Amino acid sequence: MSYVKNVLEQVKEKNQSQPEFIQAVSEVLPTLEPVFTKHPEYEKAALLERLVEPERVVMFRVPWVDDKGNVQVNRGMRVQYNSAIGPYKGGLRLHPSVNLGIIKFLGFEQVFKNSLTGTPIGGGKGGSDFDPKGKSDNEVMRFCQAFMSELYRHIGPDTDVPAGDIGVGAREIGYLFGMYKKLTNQYCGILTGKGLEYGGSLARKEATGYGLIYFMKEVIEAKGKSFKDATVVISGSGNVAIYATEKAQEYGAKVVALSDSNGYIYDPDGIKLDIVKDIKEVRRGRIKEYADTVKGAEYHEGCSGIWTIKCDIALPCATQNELNEESAKVLVKNGVYAVGEGANMPTTIEGTGVFQSSGVLFAPGKAANAGGVATSALEMSQNSLRLPWTFEEVDQKLHQIMINIYKQCEQACKEYGCEDNFVAGANIAGFTKVASAMMAQGIV
Numbered sequence: 001m002s003y004v005k006n007v008l009e010q011v012k013e014k015n016q017s018q019p020e021f022i023q024a025v026s027e028v029l030p031t032l033e034p035v036f037t038k039h040p041e042y043e044k045a046a047l048l049e050r051l052v053e054p055e056r057v058v059m060f061r062v063p064w065v066d067d068k069g070n071v072q073v074n075r076g077m078r079v080q081y082n083s084a085i086g087p088y089k090g091g092l093r094l095h096p097s098v099n100l101g102i103i104k105f106l107g108f109e110q111v112f113k114n115s116l117t118g119t120p121i122g123g124g125k126g127g128s129d130f131d132p133k134g135k136s137d138n139e140v141m142r143f144c145q146a147f148m149s150e151l152y153r154h155i156g157p158d159t160d161v162p163a164g165d166i167g168v169g170a171r172e173i174g175y176l177f178g179m180y181k182k183l184t185n186q187y188c189g190i191l192t193g194k195g196l197e198y199g200g201s202l203a204r205k206e207a208t209g210y211g212l213i214y215f216m217k218e219v220i221e222a223k224g225k226s227f228k229d230a231t232v233v234i235s236g237s238g239n240v241a242i243y244a245t246e247k248a249q250e251y252g253a254k255v256v257a258l259s260d261s262n263g264y265i266y267d268p269d270g271i272k273l274d275i276v277k278d279i280k281e282v283r284r285g286r287i288k289e290y291a292d293t294v295k296g297a298e299y300h301e302g303c304s305g306i307w308t309i310k311c312d313i314a315l316p317c318a319t320q321n322e323l324n325e326e327s328a329k330v331l332v333k334n335g336v337y338a339v340g341e342g343a344n345m346p347t348t349i350e351g352t353g354v355f356q357s358s359g360v361l362f363a364p365g366k367a368a369n370a371g372g373v374a375t376s377a378l379e380m381s382q383n384s385l386r387l388p389w390t391f392e393e394v395d396q397k398l399h400q401i402m403i404n405i406y407k408q409c410e411q412a413c414k415e416y417g418c419e420d421n422f423v424a425g426a427n428i429a430g431f432t433k434v435a436s437a438m439m440a441q442g443i444v
């Protein structure tokens with residue numbers, strides 16, 4: 001059995017209760033085989049065994065009092081995955097589904113993604129099984145304060161810099177930042193995704209969605225295609241989905257569908273984004289309300305039906321494993337030619353296989369959605385400089401970073417003989433930098 005296969009078996013054996021983590025590692029490791037053939041010294045240094053094991057996992061209770069005076073207890077965690085190329089960096093997720101396996105999968109992915117950005121940041125991820133849905137502002141604040149009252153001792157601007165993810169937007173980052181400052185008496189760039197008044201970066205909110213479109217533009221234009229007049233389906237209606245829609249529309253695409261965890265909307269005339277922003281960003285409502293407002297738009301219960309809509313480009317931007325083999329086959333049958341992952345691991349391994357064997361251009365999340373964390377790194381730079389950059393400056397840097405990520409993936413594909421396989425290209429390009437740094441730093 002090869003070294004890579006052996007380590008993969010160990011991972012499966014040791015982490016049996018963590019299917020998402022096993023899935024993420026199973027997607028990455030086999031694509032790295034050719035790198036290990038070229039670098040036999042990595043095996044002697046147990047590089048892979050070290051890479052799959054987080055440097056540190058912190059798990060803690062989060063007790064808080066709800067509006068009725070009842071004590072609630074959630075589980076909080078932070079996985080500090082790999083600091084070979086910089087301080088741990090990655091979001092915090094607040095969702096009832098959060099468990100250690102999910103946070104480990106996200107942290108593992110983050111290591112490669114952050115490496116691809118070309119900025120000096122390591123990988124980490126955290127979160128809690130707290131559900132912000134239906135909670136009052138005061139309850140969210142009390143939860144965030146309780147969460148930070150433990151997390152603060154494990155993070156720092158040169159140690160670990162968390163950010164947002166599902167369920168963590170500007171409101172939550174504000175409460176977390178306030179508590180960190182109170183506890184430590186330090187005003188520093190401890191979180192990214194901050195408000196503009198207190199150290200945030202312009203274009204951070206837009207970055208993941210815009211970055212996805214910048215990346216996909218490179219992918220499709222290399223094959224003579226364009227966003228102009230393309231029909232696009234985007235799942236989700238959160239931060240990533242909204243700004244992917246905005247940039248795709250700016251490039252002349254017609255985005256015809258969006259979704260949330262209850263169902264999806266289809267608007268054959270093209271989504272009116274100002275209405276979606278009002279529902280989601282202002283009123284925190286359900287996507288269903290769009291169909292109540294816009295004539296000709298339809299609402300359908302259930303999430304996976306969105307993939308039955310005929311489109312040229314599909315961008316899953318909601319959550320993990322939302323696009324399976326069956327949905328992938330329907331998309332292919334309906335003529336999709338490109339799929340870009342705005343979310344983290346939204347396509348199952350079998351779904352990815354369908355796209356790749358059908359010649360669909362498939363861009364994995366760790367490359368395609370890296371714009372968010374890249375701009376977080378730009379926010380860290382601005383915090384250290386104590387100088388804010390303009391929207392245009394940040395957006396231009398983001399655009400260039402996404403082009404560079406595309407070029408790195410393309411180059412790795414060429415070097416290792418897997419042309420157009422962006423899954424392998426992204427894994428290899430992300431891995432090689434981290435691997436060299438780990439080798440240089442000895443057995444730690």
Ligand SMILES: NC(=O)c1ccc[n+]([C@@H]2O[C@H](COP(=O)([O-])OP(=O)(O)OC[C@H]3O[C@@H](n4cnc5c(N)ncnc54)[C@H](O)[C@@H]3O)[C@@H](O)[C@H]2O)c1
Pocket residue numbers: 164165166167168208235236237238239240241259260261262303317318319320322342343344369370372373
């Ligand atoms: N925000 C970022 O900067 C960023 C960066 C990189 C990757 N991501 C990833 O992108 C994805 C979305 O993150 P976000 O920041 O937009 O979160 P968000 O909380 O703003 O939005 C998530 C959206 O997905 C919807 N949703 C949840 N489960 C769903 C399902 N099963 N089917 C359809 N819709 C569903 C929610 O209703 C919501 O509209 C996540 O996988 C996240 O890890 C986010």
